[in-house]
Amino acid sequence: MRILFLDIDGVLNSDRWDQAKKPINADFLESQFDPKAVALLNELVAKIDAQIVLTSSWRLNFELEGMNALFHKVGIKRALVSYTPNLHAGQGYLTRGNEILQWILDNEAIIQTKAANYTNYLILDDNADFLLSQANQFFQTDPAVGLTPALVEEIVTRYSQY
Numbered sequence: 449m450r451i452l453f454l455d456i457d458g459v460l461n462s463d464r465w466d467q468a469k470k471p472i473n474a475d476f477l478e479s480q481f482d483p484k485a486v487a488l489l490n491e492l493v494a495k496i497d498a499q500i501v502l503t504s505s506w507r508l509n510f511e512l513e514g515m516n517a518l519f520h521k522v523g524i525k526r527a528l529v530s531y532t533p534n535l536h537a538g539q540g541y542l543t544r545g546n547e548i549l550q551w552i553l554d555n556e557a558i559i560q561t562k563a564a565n566y567t568n569y570l571i572l573d574d575n576a577d578f579l580l581s582q583a584n585q586f587f588q589t590d591p592a593v594g595l596t597p598a599l600v601e602e603i604v605t606r607y608s609q610y
C-alpha cells in the first residue's frame with residue numbers, strides 16, 4: 449500500500465493563493481484550499497495510486513470525519529485514511545518525521561509490509577522537518593506557490609518506476 453503523507457498549509461494553499469482568493473471565497477475553511485492545488489492533488493493520487501494520511505497541524509483541530517467532510521467539500525476525491533500521531537513535533541526534539549515513522553510502525557496492517565522495509569510512501573510538505581531515512585521520499589513545496597504541475601510530474605515519474 450502506497451501512502452502519501454500530506455501537509456495542507458503551503459501545499460494545498462500558498463502565499464499566491466492568499467492574495468488571489470479574498471474576493472471570491474466566502475467560507476473561511478474552504479477558502480484555505482486552492483482549487484488548482486486540489487486538482488493537482490487529485491491528479492497525483494490517481495496517477496500514483498496513493499492513500500492519504502494527514503500530517504498537517506490541521507489534524508489537531510478536526511476529527512477525521514469532519515476533516516474528510518471538508519476534503520470532500522473542497523473537491524478532494526480521495527478520503528483520508530487517518531492522521532499521523534501527535535508527538536508534539538516542534539515543541540520538543542521530535543519532528544514531523546518522527547510522527548510519520550511512528551505511524552508507519554503502528555500501521556503494518558495498512559502498509560502490508562514490515563515497517564523496517566517500507567519505502568513505498570511519499571511526503572509532501574513545505575517544511576523540511578523530516579528524518580534522514582525519509583530523504584528519498586520527501587518532496588518539498590514552496591509555500592509561495594504550493595503544489596505545482598512540475599512537482600506532480602516529478603513525483604509521478606519517480607513513482608511510476610516502482
Ligand SMILES: [Mg+2]
Nearest residue numbers: 455457458574
Ligand atoms: Mg505546511
